[in-house]
Amino acid sequence: MRYFEVAPAKASWRWSGQYKAEHRWSLPGVDCPRCGPWAGMSAYPSVSLVGEVARMLEQARPTTTLEEYGRLAASVAPLLTASQPLTPGCSFGPLVGTAQGEFGPVTAWPSWELILREDALVALREAGAHDVLAVPVELRAQETLPTLYLVETRPLGQVHRGSTRTTGGPCGECGHPGEFEVAQDWALNQAALPSADVFRVEGTAVTVVSERFVAAVSRLGGSDVEYREVPSTPFRNLSM
Ligand SMILES: [Zn+2]
Structure with a gap:
């Protein structure tokens, strides 16, 4: 998929x-x-x-x-x-x-x-x-x-760790996960792909949909949205 x-x-x-x-x-x-x-x-x-x-x-x-x-x-x-x-x-x-x-x-x-x-x-x-x-x-x-x-877009997907860099760990007081930077051409963690056809990516406000989702809604005509394919392997490593 x-x-x-x-x-x-x-x-x-x-x-x-x-x-x-x-x-x-x-x-x-x-x-x-x-x-x-x-x-x-x-x-x-x-x-x-x-x-x-x-x-x-x-x-x-x-x-x-x-x-x-x-x-x-x-x-x-x-x-x-x-x-x-x-x-x-x-x-x-x-x-x-x-x-x-x-x-x-x-x-x-x-x-x-x-x-x-x-x-x-x-x-x-x-x-x-x-x-x-x-x-x-x-x-x-x-x-x-x-x-x-x-x-309802639940945070079921994850950014591949090769396309993210964390600065500072989680906060012990309030549970803030720590700042993290995501590469522009980020990838999904294939090892943790959900079965849902629409979900949010954990720690971000990004919504991801499956090709089945895109195909089904596109048959109804155009929408004012863009779909950018997200790979499940990073193009380059951000964590080094
Ligand atoms: Zn805090």
């Missing part, structure tokens, strides 16, 4: 669809005494919160103390699976907001949010795509919108 990084198209766009939205709930980032304030980009739209925890995470604050973050994270952790690691700033629930214009089969603007039109989701299911977990967005619009879905 071949894999492709998804990015917004650089050339002129054929679709006018835009949205302004946030996830219904999110954890604050942390203000770590060692690393300073930071928040990750993880989002799990399939996770719904109720009761006291929902109320606490509805009004997202940018950052909080390690102690309060720990308390809030502990109240969400039982709702998550092993493939949904929790990081500061993690969001949950559907995208809620407003939209306008016409949407193509696939939208990736911003690049870390992958939106599918309903016919694209149906095409993926018919093509036998694995683990495409998609949650309807809740966007208000003047015109009638097709049903749109946000894909």
Whole structure:
């Protein structure tokens, strides 16, 4: 199976669809005494919160103390699976907001949010795509919108260690994984390829899809996205 990084198209766009939205709930980032304030980009739209925890995470604050973050994270952790690691700033629930214009089969603007039109989701299911977990967005619009879905991209893929260089280890206080640099022509770690046809690359905001994904959605016509093939062996070694 071949894999492709998804990015917004650089050339002129054929679709006018835009949205302004946030996830219904999110954890604050942390203000770590060692690393300073930071928040990750993880989002799990399939996770719904109720009761006291929902109320606490509805009004997202940018950052909080390690102690309060720990308390809030502990109240969400039982709702998550092993493939949904929790990081500061993690969001949950559907995208809620407003939209306008016409949407193509696939939208990736911003690049870390992958939106599918309903016919694209149906095409993926018919093509036998694995683990495409998609949650309807809740966007208000003047015109009638097709049903749109946000894909939950779990961090199931890894950058090949030959195309990354880590500067500084993980933080013992807040769990920050440490800064790492990824080569422009980075490769996937073939030894840890997931079976899913869409996933995020661990430690990054990069979305990767399989050739089965690209073939199924491309049959519906053009989208304003670009697919760059990601090899599973690095072209050159960055770690030396
Ligand atoms: Zn830290």
